[in-house]
Structures are given as C-alpha cells and as structure tokens.
Amino acid sequence: MTIEQELKTLASRRGITRRGFMERALALGATTALATTLADRAFAMPKRGGRFRLGLGHGSTTDSLDPATFEQLYMQVVGSAARNNLMEVGQNGDLIPELAEGFDVSDDAKSWKFDLRRGVEFHNGKTLDSNDVVASINHHRGADSKSAAKSLLDAIVDLKADGKNAVTIALKEGNADFPFILSDYHVAIMPANGDAVDWESGVGTGAYVLERYEPGVRTTFKRNPNYFKTGYGHFDEVEVITIADVAARTNALTTGEIDAMDRVDLKTAHLLKRREGIKIAETSGTQHYTFTMRTDTPPFDDNDVRLALKYAIDREAILKTILRGHGALGNDHPIGLSNRYHASGLPQRAYDPDKARHHLKKAGAEGLTIDLSAADAAFAGAVDAAVLYKEHAAKAGIDINVVREPDDGYWANVWMKKPYCAVYWGGRPTEDWMFSTAYSADASWNDTFWKHDRFNELLLAARAELDEKKRRGMYEEMQAIVRDDGGVLIPMFANYVMGLSDKIGHGQMAANWSMDGFKCTERWWFA
Amino acid sequence: MTQILTMVAQRLALGLLTLFVVSLIIFLGVELLPGDLTQAILGQAATEETVAAFRRELKLDLPPHERYVAWLGGILQGDLGHSLANKRAITELMGVRLWNTLFLAFISAAVAVPLALGLGILAALYRGTPYDRAVNIVTLSSISFPEFFVAYILILVLAVQLGWFPSISNIGEELGFWERVYRSILPALTLTLVVVAHMMRMTRAAIINLMASPYIEMANLKGLPRVRIIVRHALPNALAPIINVVVINLAYLVVGVVIVEVVFVYPGLGQLLIDAVRTRDIPVVQATGLFFAAAYILLNLTADVLSILTNPRLLHPR
Numbered sequence: 001m002t003i004e005q006e007l008k009t010l011a012s013r014r015g016i017t018r019r020g021f022m023e024r025a026l027a028l029g030a031t032t033a034l035a036t037t038l039a040d041r042a043f044a045m046p047k048r049g050g051r052f053r054l055g056l057g058h059g060s061t062t063d064s065l066d067p068a069t070f071e072q073l074y075m076q077v078v079g080s081a082a083r084n085n086l087m088e089v090g091q092n093g094d095l096i097p098e099l100a101e102g103f104d105v106s107d108d109a110k111s112w113k114f115d116l117r118r119g120v121e122f123h124n125g126k127t128l129d130s131n132d133v134v135a136s137i138n139h140h141r142g143a144d145s146k147s148a149a150k151s152l153l154d155a156i157v158d159l160k161a162d163g164k165n166a167v168t169i170a171l172k173e174g175n176a177d178f179p180f181i182l183s184d185y186h187v188a189i190m191p192a193n194g195d196a197v198d199w200e201s202g203v204g205t206g207a208y209v210l211e212r213y214e215p216g217v218r219t220t221f222k223r224n225p226n227y228f229k230t231g232y233g234h235f236d237e238v239e240v241i242t243i244a245d246v247a248a249r250t251n252a253l254t255t256g257e258i259d260a261m262d263r264v265d266l267k268t269a270h271l272l273k274r275r276e277g278i279k280i281a282e283t284s285g286t287q288h289y290t291f292t293m294r295t296d297t298p299p300f301d302d303n304d305v306r307l308a309l310k311y312a313i314d315r316e317a318i319l320k321t322i323l324r325g326h327g328a329l330g331n332d333h334p335i336g337l338s339n340r341y342h343a344s345g346l347p348q349r350a351y352d353p354d355k356a357r358h359h360l361k362k363a364g365a366e367g368l369t370i371d372l373s374a375a376d377a378a379f380a381g382a383v384d385a386a387v388l389y390k391e392h393a394a395k396a397g398i399d400i401n402v403v404r405e406p407d408d409g410y411w412a413n414v415w416m417k418k419p420y421c422a423v424y425w426g427g428r429p430t431e432d433w434m435f436s437t438a439y440s441a442d443a444s445w446n447d448t449f450w451k452h453d454r455f456n457e458l459l460l461a462a463r464a465e466l467d468e469k470k471r472r473g474m475y476e477e478m479q480a481i482v483r484d485d486g487g488v489l490i491p492m493f494a495n496y497v498m499g500l501s502d503k504i505g506h507g508q509m510a511a512n513w514s515m516d517g518f519k520c521t522e523r524w525w526f527a
Numbered sequence: 528m529t530q531i532l533t534m535v536a537q538r539l540a541l542g543l544l545t546l547f548v549v550s551l552i553i554f555l556g557v558e559l560l561p562g563d564l565t566q567a568i569l570g571q572a573a574t575e576e577t578v579a580a581f582r583r584e585l586k587l588d589l590p591p592h593e594r595y596v597a598w599l600g601g602i603l604q605g606d607l608g609h610s611l612a613n614k615r616a617i618t619e620l621m622g623v624r625l626w627n628t629l630f631l632a633f634i635s636a637a638v639a640v641p642l643a644l645g646l647g648i649l650a651a652l653y654r655g656t657p658y659d660r661a662v663n664i665v666t667l668s669s670i671s672f673p674e675f676f677v678a679y680i681l682i683l684v685l686a687v688q689l690g691w692f693p694s695i696s697n698i699g700e701e702l703g704f705w706e707r708v709y710r711s712i713l714p715a716l717t718l719t720l721v722v723v724a725h726m727m728r729m730t731r732a733a734i735i736n737l738m739a740s741p742y743i744e745m746a747n748l749k750g751l752p753r754v755r756i757i758v759r760h761a762l763p764n765a766l767a768p769i770i771n772v773v774v775i776n777l778a779y780l781v782v783g784v785v786i787v788e789v790v791f792v793y794p795g796l797g798q799l800l801i802d803a804v805r806t807r808d809i810p811v812v813q814a815t816g817l818f819f820a821a822a823y824i825l826l827n828l829t830a831d832v833l834s835i836l837t838n839p840r841l842l843h844p845r
C-alpha cells in the first residue's frame with residue numbers, strides 16, 4: 001500500500017478526528033500538503049449559507065413548543081434548533097458543557113454547582129442568568145408538572161441560584177451521571193418570566209431564531225447572528241417540514257424538495273442509495289425493540305419460562321427480515337454498543353430450541369401456550385416480528401398466539417397491562433438512566449414489574465460511584481442479571497437510518513438520538 | 528319567490544338541528560375511543576401522576592356531560608374554544624388550513640367542472656362513436672383507481688421522471704397566487720381525475736335521457752343543428768340532476784380529500800382532523816366536524832335552490 005492509499009483508509013475509519021488524522025499522517029511520513037489535502041476531502045470544512053429543508057415523519061397539529069410535552073423527533077429537532085441545554089452530548093458521545101462552563105461536584109456526588117457561560121444572549125436580547133436556568137428546571141418539577149422529565153428530576157431536593165452566573169443543585173442521593181440528565185431535550189433553557197418560563201414564544205439561545213411555527217405543517221428559522229458557539233449553525237435558513245407518509249418523504253428527497261429526511265423505508269433503502277445525489281446515513285445508538293413480560297404474572301413469574309422464551313427466538317432472522325440488517329443483535333439487556341459501559345464480554349444469546357425445551361421442562365410448563373400482544377404502534381414491523389417469533393418458538397414446543405392490538409391507545413391499554421407485549425424504547429444515554437427508568441423496582445415505567453434485590457442494590461451503589469473501574473464492574477454485572485433473570489426479551493437494536501442529499505456535509509454523527517443527536521440543524525452544512 | 532325563501536329558512540333551521548345532532552354524535556364518538564388526550568399526548572411518558580395533573584389542567588377530570596354543555600355554551604356565544612393539546616385558538620388553527628382546503632377545492636373545481644360538462648355534452652353529441660367510448664373508458668378508469676394510486680402515478684411521471692411539478696405541496700402564506708397554484712397542481716390534478724367521471728357521466732346521461740322527448744324530436748324535424756339542440760333545448764332541462772351531482776362532488780372536494788392531502792403533504796383541514804382524532808382533541812374534532820357538516824348542508828341547500836330556479840316545476844311536488 002502506498003502512503004496515500006493507507007491515509008485514505010485511515011481517513012475513512014470511524015471515530016478519527018481531523019487532528020488525529022493529521023498527526024498520524026505526518027508520523028507515517030506524508031508531506032503536510034498531502035495530509036492537508038486528504039484531510040480537507042475527508043473532513044470537509046463547513047461552509048456557511050443556504051436554506052436547509054428537512055422532512056420528518058413526525059409532527060402533528062397538536063404539538064406545542066412546551067418542552068415538557070416533547071415526545072417525538074419533530075419537536076425534538078425544532079427545540080434543539082432554538083434552544084440549548086446546560087450540558088450536551090457531543091458528536092462522539094462524550095458529555096460536554098453547553099450553556100454551562102463547567103461544574104464542581106462533592107465527593108458523594110450529591111451537591112453540584114454549575115457555572116454558567118457568561119454573555120450568552122437569548123434571541124430577544126435578554127442575557128442568560130441563573131434565574132432562567134432555575135426556572136427552566138423548575139418547569140418540570142412540582143406537583144402539577146406533567147413533564148416527562150419530572151421523574152428524572154425527582155432526585156433534586158434543592159435548586160437555587162448562586163449569584164448571577166452559577167446554580168447549585170442538591171440531590172437526594174449521589175448520582176455521578178447527573179450532568180447527563182441536564183442534557184436531556186426536555187430540560188432546555190428558556191427565558192424566565194417571573195417564576196415561570198416563557199416557552200410560548202420559542203425564544204432560546206440556540207443557533208436558529210424561530211420565525212414561523214405552524215404545528216403539524218412546518219417551522220422556519222433564521223440563523224442567530226449572536227450564537228455563542230463558534231463553528232456551529234452554518235445554514236442561513238432552516239425549514240423543518242412534517243411529511244408523515246414515508247413514500248411522500250422519499251419522493252420529496254429524490255425530487256430535491258427537501259435536503260434530508262428521517263426514517264428511510266428500510267425495504268427500499270438499498271434502491272434509494274443507488275440513486276444519484278442521495279446518500280444514506282446510519283447511526284447505531286440506544287434505540288431498541290423489546291418483547292416485555294410481566295414478571296408478576298404467571299407463567300412469566302418463573303425465570304425458566306422467561307429463559308425458554310428468550311432462547312426460542314431467532315434474533316438473526318428477525319434482524320435480517322424486520323430491520324433488513326439495519327441494526328444490531330440484542331442480548332436481552334438494554335445497554336447498547338454506543339453506551340460507555342456496554343458489557344462486550346457477555347456471550348450473545350442465540351436461537352436454541354433445545355435449551356428452550358430444557359428450561360420449559362424445568363419449569364414444568366411443556367406445551368406452553370401464551371398470548372403476545374403487538375401493534376405497529378409499538379415499533380414498525382412489530383406484528384411481523386411477533387409472527388416470525390411464533391414460527392421460531394413453535395420449534396421449541398411453545399405455542400405463541402399473536403394478538404394484533406389497535407395502534408390507537410396502545411400505550412394506554414396494552415403496554416404495562418397485557419402480560420406479554422411488544423415495546424419500543426428510544427434508549428437513554430447512560431446506564432443508570434436506562435436502568436432507573438425501566439428496570440429498578442420503584443420505577444414508574446418498570447414495565448416488566450421486575451424486582452431483583454441484587455440489581456437494585458447495585459443500581460444505587462453504581463450511581464454514586466465515582467471510580468470508573470468499579471462502576472464498570474457493577475454495570476457489567478447488572479447487564480448480566482437483566483439478561484439472565486429480567487423479564488425483557490430484546491431481539492435487536494435498531495439503527496437510525498436517514499436519507500441525505502449529497503450536497504449536505506457533516507462530521508461524525510452523534511448516535512445518542514436520530515438526526516445527529518437532534519442537532520443536525522447546527523452541525524450540518526452545505527458542502 | 529317567497530316560496531323559495533320560506534324553503535331556505537326552513538332548511539336552514541333544520542340544518543342547525545342537524546349540526547347539533549352531529550356535534551353530539553362526534554362528542555360521543557370521540558368519548559368512546561380508547562384512551563384520552565392526556566394519554567395520547569404523553570404516550571409512553573404517561574405515568575399516573577402526570578396524567579392526573581394534565582387532566583386537572585385541561586378539566587378533563589370533569590364528567591363528559593358537563594364538558595359538552597360547557598363547550599356548547601361557548602359555541603352559542605361564537606367561541607369555538609381552544610385546542611386542548613396546545614392551547615391555540617381553534618379559529619387560528621383552522622383559519623389557514625380552511626383557506627388552503629378551499630383553495631385546493633376551488634382550483635380543482637375550476638378545472639374539473641367545465642371539463643366534465645364539456646366532455647359530457649360532447650359525449651352526448653357523439654353518442655356511440657369511438658370518442659364517446661374513449662372518454663368513458665378513460666374517466667371510468669381514473670375513478671376506479673384509488674386516489675393514492677392515481678396520486679403516486681402522477682408523482683412518478685410528472686415529478687420524478689419529468690420534473691415538471693414539485694412532488695409535495697409545500698405552501699405557506701407568504702407565497703404569491705401563481706406560485707401556490709403551481710405547487711398545488713398535482714393534488715388538484717389528482718382530484719380532478721377522481722371527480723370528473725361522475726359529473727361527466729351524469730351530464731351525458733341526463734342529456735341523452737331528454738333526447739327521446741317529443742320537443743327534441745320537433746327541434747330535429749325543424750332541421751336545427753345537433754349542437755344547438757343539445758345546448759339550447761336539452762341542456763337547460765337537464766340541469767337539475769347535473770347541478771346535484773356537481774354540488775355533491777364539490778362537497779367531496781372540500782371534505783373528502785384527506786388521502787390526497789397526506790400523499791402531497793398538503794396542509795388542509797383533513798390532516799388537522801386526523802391529528803385531532805388521534806390525540807382525542809375534542810374541541811378541534813368538533814369544530815372541524817361542524818364545519819364539514821355545515822359545508823354539506825349549505826351546498827345541498829344551494830343545489831336544491833339552483834335546481835328549483837332552473838326548473839320551477841319542482842316547487843310543486845305532486
């Protein structure tokens with residue numbers, strides 16, 4: 001291999017930065033000129049200008065600009081264009097300060113002090129101060145809060161301004177990952193209005209100023225000339241359009257009506273990729289699909305039955321058929337490859353009808369017949385996946401009766417009600433967050449109704465543990481416990497698959513959420 | 528003339544009663560759907576606590592009849608109320624979309640009605656010729672295909688392959704009239720293809736029906752040209768059924784275009800109604816439902832009045 005070829009392979013490797021590339025290129029003996037040319041090609045420098053039109057499959061007339069009600073991609077992207085958080089998950093998954101300049105933490109991870117960045121201005125000209133931060137966080141707390149972030153922020157016992165440029169937060173119990181919670185899209189910082197916040201106007205500190213907001217149709221933005229970050233927010237104008245129908249979205253992209261779209265139809269992704277001027281971008285994050293058993297309901301209260309069901313599914317086939325390979329195999333715990341403490345040492349659970357039979361026999365439940373509730377509201381392809389699973393399980397002597405539930409009211413009437421059902425999880429950026437959202441004994445979304453003493457002890461201990469190595473050990477043990485005892489069957493992690501015009505330039509794409517961690521509007525540019 | 532005015536007044540009063548019944552049916556229907564707005568909006572995020580707080584805030588914890596009466600009271604005072612989901616005034620939510628829907632209906636009708644009448648008259652004139660057959664086959668096929676299929680074929684040919692028109696109707700208030708027309712052409716064309724057949728067939732049938740009448744025979748014997756016979760003698764007498772069909776199709780253009788709106792991402796009322804039903808946003812469902820019902824009632828009334836004006840015999844039913 002010539003140096004040039006070698007460098008090209010190097011540049012195309014995932015996770016390498018421009019700086020890292022230059023260092024290694026020079027070490028390999030390349031001239032600075034050559035290295036720079038190659039680097040420019042691989043890490044195209046952002047350019048300013050243009051009107052970025054983004055077509056998203058979500059968005060409805062009933063949407064509101066109140067971040068407490070955000071629950072789907074459309075508002076998440078719109079919110080992230082207009083507002084910032086105290087902390088941010090960067091493009092490579094690290095937590096970095098955004099509106100905060102940094103933070104101090106006590107040894108028990110209970111008391112936190114966040115220093116605010118100075119001189120940041122809201123779109124209406126007001127300067128950001130600690131009152132805005134306090135009001136924005138309090139917006140989700142209190143008895144009358146209907147915010148989805150309420151339970152996340154329950155741990156806060158005291159929150160107050162410390163002068164104009166700092167905020168102190170006291171927690172009920174130590175939590176080493178607390179700053180991650182402040183990066184959650186719900187907890188965006190908005191201008192205070194007395195004790196409340198002004199969310200109605202859409203004013204924030206973000207890279208784009210909200211111009212026109214038509215819920216369920218489109219939202220337009222202009223660039224914020226005073227944006228505090230340098231090197232972000234390259235487009236002059238941004239337009240986010242709701243295009244619910246995937247065929248309409250694809251047509252709009254192929255005919256140049258939009259520059260990017262989310263949720264490419266996986267069945268036709270390979271055809272779209274072949275089309276000139278279109279590229280497919282994919283990130284594998286924490287989004288996963290589950291079949292969830294209620295461990296407080298027979299027969300799922302017997303771990304052998306649960307294990308039998310876990311061995312009775314052919315994950316490879318489901319990944320190939322339902323996701324067309326755009327995903328990763330699940331190992332019956334919710335921690336994805338992109339998480340920091342993913343237990344890579346755990347053996348992958350495979351399809352094994354004999355083992356399933358063995359566990360059934362042990363449970364004394366041979367000839368088991370169960371209902372599995374599914375609807376496409378749970379995840380796209382859930383019903384098909386359930387039917388495939390039925391075929392796989394039949395070989396292990398388990399008779400699964402697939403119950404097709406209505407999409408309408410699925411989360412109200414089926415999820416956490418029916419003993420065995422299909423569920424979708426967007427995933428969470430940290431292990432603690434994921435586990436305490438849906439696996440700890442007292443979590444309100446503990447949809448498996450699972451209570452495991454050792455697991456809950458470890459959860460508390462790991463949360464306050466500041467020693468990286470000890471923490472990793474604990475989280476790995478917890479993943480093993482969920483895998484071998486929990487009520488959840490996780491066949492697969494689904495990639496976020498997006499379609500882009502090849503005029504769009506971007507750096508490494510964040511994998512924590514779709515659309516570059518919701519931040520495509522400030523991170524992408526027209527090349 | 529007074530007879531007509533009395534009839535209009537009677538029909539309007541009946542219309543109000545119909546609207547009341549419609550609102551009751553819509554309300555009960557939405558109440559019967561599983562789940563409510565709070566659960567629909569919070570989705571997976573619905574915990575008992577947040578749902579309860581949300582319901583208190585929206586007064587959804589009150590019993591249904593109280594909520595209905597409160598809503599009715601508002602309507603009687605001319606207040607359509609606010610969307611439960613995002614607190615925006617319904618007049619504001621509906622305003623732009625209502626205008627968009629009427630705009631699309633208007634340009635579709637502007638093309639479809641003259642086209643259908645013209646084709647129908649010509650078909651009657653050249654009855655039994657290859658032209659008649661061809662028109663029948665083409666229009667009947669286009670009405671037989673589902674709307675979304677016609678829409679996708681048009682997109683494939685006119686937007687993707689030829690690139691003449693945009694595949695989605697991304698329209699907003701800031702656009703000029705012709706730009707709006709340009710961006711709405713594909714949905715308008717789809718609707719035209721769907722409604723032309725009905726109107727054209729009715730025109731043709733109504734005229735042919737009259738062609739056997741003695742007075743047409745007379746005109747024939749006088750030696751009048753066929754075109755003149757049809758346009759001057761047959762058409763005025765055939766207008767009543769034609770007007771009825773045209774108006775039914777106009778009503779359809781206003782209230783029945785949801786699928787076309789979805790395919791072309793056209794921001795009209797249908798999409799608003801679907802969103803509102805999905806989230807159980809009762810005031811919005813009520814308001815759009817009432818508008819659709821009112822559109823039907825008024826258009827039907829117009830049809831009857833016009834029919835009577837063209838054929839006064841209808842005032843004296845036997």
